[in-house]
Structures are given as structure tokens and as C-alpha cells.
Amino acid sequence: MPDTHTTSVDQQRLEKERIEDDGTVTLTRGGHAIHCLTVIGQVEGHTEAPQGQKTTKYEHVIPQLAAVQEDPRIEGLLVLLNTVGGDVEAGLALAELIVSKPSATLVLGGGHSIGIPLAVSAQRSFIVPTATMTVHPVRHSGLILGVPQTMHCFEQMQQRITGFVAAHSGMPEKRYTQLMLHTGELVMDMGTVLDGRRAVKEKLIDELGGLSDALDWLHRAIETRE
Numbered sequence: 001m002p003d004t005h006t007t008s009v010d011q012q013r014l015e016k017e018r019i020e021d022d023g024t025v026t027l028t029r030g031g032h033a034i035h036c037l038t039v040i041g042q043v044e045g046h047t048e049a050p051q052g053q054k055t056t057k058y059e060h061v062i063p064q065l066a067a068v069q070e071d072p073r074i075e076g077l078l079v080l081l082n083t084v085g086g087d088v089e090a091g092l093a094l095a096e097l098i099v100s101k102p103s104a105t106l107v108l109g110g111g112h113s114i115g116i117p118l119a120v121s122a123q124r125s126f127i128v129p130t131a132t133m134t135v136h137p138v139r140h141s142g143l144i145l146g147v148p149q150t151m152h153c154f155e156q157m158q159q160r161i162t163g164f165v166a167a168h169s170g171m172p173e174k175r176y177t178q179l180m181l182h183t184g185e186l187v188m189d190m191g192t193v194l195d196g197r198r199a200v201k202e203k204l205i206d207e208l209g210g211l212s213d214a215l216d217w218l219h220r221a222i223e224t225r226e
Contacts, residue, residue, distance in 0.1 A: 026074065032222045034076040034215070035068045037061065043094070043114055045087025056083065058090035062097060069099040076102040076218045079122060085113025088138060088157055095121040095164065102221035106214045107131045107196070107205065117161060119205065120169040123221065126214045127205045129196040135179045136191030170203030 026035050039061070041054030049055045068074050077099050085091070091114030103122035111119040111127070112134040119125055119133065127133070138158045162180070166173040179192040179202070186193070199205040207213065 032075045032219055033073055034078055034218055034222075035064075035074045036078045036080065037064060037068075038080045038082075039094070039115070039118055040082050042084055043086030043091045043118075045090035047087075049086075055086075058087070058094055061094055065094070065097040065099060069101065074101070075222045077104070077122070078214060078218060079103070079105045079118065081105060081107045081111045081115055081119055082109035083111060083115040083118070085115050085134075088114050088161065091115070092117055092160060092164065094118060095168075098122050102218055102225060104214045104218050104221075106209075106211060107133065107199075110134075114161070116204070117164045117168070120165055124214075124217050125169070125206045126209045126217075127196040127199050127207075128210050129208060131196045131199075133194045133199050133204065134186075134191055135176065135194065136186065136189060137180055165204070169205070175202070176204075 039056045042049050044055040044057045068077055095117040098121040104124045105119050105122040107119050107127040110132050138154050162173050162176050165176055181190055182192045183190045196208055200208045
């Protein structure tokens, strides 16, 4: 017979490695198996971020989301966000992949820029009062061609983001655009910073709450689904 103590130690070691390597853990002590995924730092896309910068690599997260969807043992998904944003296409790809199982997002610290589509992608979104979310237009830090086609490409990219946010939250496209183009709040930029309470008031996020609130909602959603 297998040594129960050895098996438990091996499971704890594997869990620790998953947290350190991928920022993920599957919570099973609350009656339901919930996969916890963290999105921290910069959402890294096709280009690697500078060394020493905390990132969430989309090539690591995409297989995890596919595995969560296909694993019958996992009943729900919790996404914890504290991100400055990052690559637009990578962020939208992750947002589109949020599983059809009961899912919730929780914004802690910040859910800025392309972190906003990720924050609203789940079935229920939460934000703590001290967190902030920055709504601003698409920006590019590299060399671009100063031609009308470039501006048109930016407009199309922005429309993809605005449309996704409006479709997955209670905020209309018109209001999101107003906040995005607001001047006078950000230094050398346009946009709006929303704290937790205002994000809920503007209907960008569903509910003000913390980890326990998000987990309670997930457990109820799983039990209702069953």
C-alpha cells in the first residue's frame, strides 16, 4: 500500500512548484475543486519583457485555461489580477479563453489597460475597494509609420477592446469611450483611473468584495450548476 504521508508530502511539493513556476494552484479544501490562476505584472506577448520585470506569459496561461476547461475534476476557475496591462493581442486572447465553467475574477492592487478585458471576462467580477483600474486608449511604445493606415489599425484594435468590455460588463461602449478619452486626470496621457467603488458604480465590475466573496460566489455557482 502507498505511504499516505509520502503521498501527501509529494502533493504539497508539487503544489509549491506550481505556485512558484506558474502562479497557479488548485484549491480542493473547500468542498469544490477550484483552479486559481494569477495574472500579475505585465501581460507578456510575442516580445519578451526586460529582465527583472514581473510578467504573465501568455504561452503559459493558454494551456492552463485549456486544461481547466477539459479537466472534469476542476469545477470552477478563480482569476486573481494585479496587472499593469501589456500586450493587447495576448491579453484579448486570454480573455477570450476564460472557461465556460463557473468563473470569477478578483482585481487586487490594479487591473489596468488590457487587464480590464481580463477582469470582466469571467461570469462574475469582483474588486477590492483599494484596487484601481486605468481606462486609456491603445498605446504603442515602438516605432510606427506616420500614415493613415496606422491610425486606422489603432482604431480597429481599440474597437476590439471596447466591444469586448461592453459585451462582458454593464458599461456601454459610449461610456467606456468617454472614460478612455477623458483629459485632465492623467499626466501626459488621456484616460480615467477608477478605484474599486467607482468601478462598481460605473458597472465595469459586478461587485465590491474580496477573496472570500469571490470564493463564496464560486461555490454557490458550482452547486447551482450541479
